[in-house]
Amino acid sequence: MRNLKAEIVRRGLRQRDVARQLGIDPTALNMILNGHRPPPEGFEARLPAALDLLEAAERAASEARERVLAQGRAA
Numbered sequence: 001m002r003n004l005k006a007e008i009v010r011r012g013l014r015q016r017d018v019a020r021q022l023g024i025d026p027t028a029l030n031m032i033l034n035g036h037r038p039p040p041e042g043f044e045a046r047l048p049a050a051l052d053l054l055e056a057a058e059r060a061a062s063e064a065r066e067r068v069l070a071q072g073r074a075a
Contacts, residue, residue: 007051008033018054
């Protein structure tokens with residue numbers, strides 16, 4: 001799970017958001033990532049889509065923020 005922890009960081013995601021998308025408690029995700037708890041059934045199957053979706057949402061939010069700020073600077 002250490003690779004997963006690095007992947008979350010690499011994508012600029014928050015563990016809290018990953019946990020919410022996977023339907024688990026953020027504390028449980030932290031325990032899974034640190035090897036203190038086994039992942040729930042289906043966790044690894046749902047993980048790639050959850051990370052991709054969250055990364056796309058972060059990218060869209062960042063792009064929207066830049067558009068708004070650019071409009072503010074132009075005004």
